[in-house]
Amino acid sequence: xxxxxxxxxxxxxxDFSLAAQNxxxxxxxxxxxxxDTSRAAELHASVKDVERVGDxxxxxxxxxxxxxxxxxxxxxxxxxLAQGIDDVVDDxxxxxxxxxxxxxxxxxxEVVEQVDVLDRMSDQVVELFDRFEDMRGLRPIIxxxxxxxxxxxxxxxxxxARLFSGEMGPIDVIxxxxxxxxxxxxQDRIEDMTNIVTTIVVKQA
Numbered sequence: 283x284x285x286x287x288x289x290x291x292x293x294x295x296x297d298f299s300l301a302a303q304n305x306x307x308x309x310x311x312x313x314x315x316x317x318d319t320s321r322a323a324e325l326h327a328s329v330k331d332v333e334r335v336g337d338x339x340x341x342x343x344x345x346x347x348x349x350x351x352x353x354x355x356x357x358x359x360x361x362x363l364a365q366g367i368d369d370v371v372d373d374x375x376x377x378x379x380x381x382x383x384x385x386x387x388x389x390x391x392e393v394v395e396q397v398d399v400l401d402r403m404s405d406q407v408v409e410l411f412d413r414f415e416d417m418r419g420l421r422p423i424i425x426x427x428x429x430x431x432x433x434x435x436x437x438x439x440x441x442x443a444r445l446f447s448g449e450m451g452p453i454d455v456i457x458x459x460x461x462x463x464x465x466x467x468x469q470d471r472i473e474d475m476t477n478i479v480t481t482i483v484v485k486q487a
Contacts, residue, residue, distance in 0.1 A: 295415040301339045301367045302411035306404040308332040308374045315378050322382045329378040336371035340364050359482050366475035373468045384457040392441035396465040399434045403472050424476045434469040
């Protein structure tokens with residue numbers, strides 16, 4: 283195996299930026315699925331394609347890590363960050379899959395709101411990694427993502443209250459509970475991933 287003594291740090295940052303953009307694309311494809319649930323199975327295939335690209339980007343980062351002797355920051359943090367982004371994409375794919383498996387036809391309002399928050403969070407993730415190499419101006423973005431995650435928590439609680447209000451039948455409650463919980467999990471994953479970025483910034487300061 284060939285190792286580089288002098289690393290090309292740009293390649294790591296470029297790959298992380300591509301992974302972030304792929305994450306945002308995955309959210310867009312999920313929105314397509316939810317916008318036309320009559321074609322959910324067909325549109326879900328495009329989510330799978332994006333998820334596969336995410337796996338390839340993660341593998342590329344980890345391969346680069348294995349073959350680079352000097353890295354731009356802690357190798358363990360590179361691995362955790364690559365896996366963190368990949369986990370988000372995997373969870374988005376899971377939401378799309380749940381929509382297909384449960385035969386959703388009409389959205390409850392809170393799910394629309396959850397996806398809107400997720401969309402805004404993904405835009406900020408792209409911005410975060412566009413600025414990642416410079417390591418400046420990241421804290422306001424990370425704070426903003428945290429505030430969006432808190433907003434998502436409030437929407438999730440309202441969704442749960444609706445589900446157990448008695449207005450839905452048992453089957454619909456089970457169906458929607460899985461989806462709103464999965465969307466909440468995606469938002470939590472994004473915040474976890476930005477916490478890794480915070481750790482890296484602190485170490486590099």
